[in-house]
Amino acid sequence: MRDKIKEAYVRGMCIDDICTTLNISRGNFYYHKKEDLKRGINWDILALNKERDIESIREKEARFLKTLILSFEKFIEKSEELEPETIEKLHKYAETYWKLKAPQKNDVFASRKQSEDIARKTIEGIAKLALQEQNEAVVQFLSQNAELIIQTIFKEHK
Incomplete structure (x- = not known):
């Protein structure tokens, strides 16, 4: 199932369509995406590389x-x-x-990746502060939803 979800995502299908087509929840989608990321398979990078064929x-x-x-x-x-x-x-x-x-410093794909990296570091920084303040709810939320937060930010700013 994970491979079907990943293939659809890499092809450029939106998350809502993937969930509807494969009859899965958004949580299930993000679970599989996060599990692959733990294994070193970044679906966002795969999708960008596909766009940069x-x-x-x-x-x-x-x-x-x-x-x-x-x-x-x-x-x-x-x-x-x-x-x-x-x-x-x-x-x-x-x-x-x-x-x-000539290589462009403002290459769209490099710029997006750099922005996503900054967003990830920001989320990590907030999570560390929440951990220092012993705010487990914030830490839990950020760790479970970091990718969703990043996706939401960049989806709204395309």
Whole structure:
């Protein structure tokens, strides 16, 4: 059952649909997700990696480069001599290419993972404070619902 739940989640099916389709409760869903996480299988990372399918990215990049090169060649054919305006257009082609090719610090997936890590650390910090204050109810709640809290936060801020 856990594999079916995980496969549906990784494919991008929303949690409500997974629960309805497989006739399970949200608690059951999160139980299986949490158990896999304990074993080192992070469903969120698997889902992100699926979205970042390398083959798909390579195909898109190849199409983009082909289009860019063909456009560049047409541009060169039309340009009889390299005037300042022509050089500026060439510069824009190169600049566009490098903006797209260079690693981005604001990569959506890296940014989301970094934000999720910060949220996890925040929850851990609150749990530690609650433990110091001997507030077992808060510690219990956070330990059982940390992933749900993170999912809820990021679902609302997509």
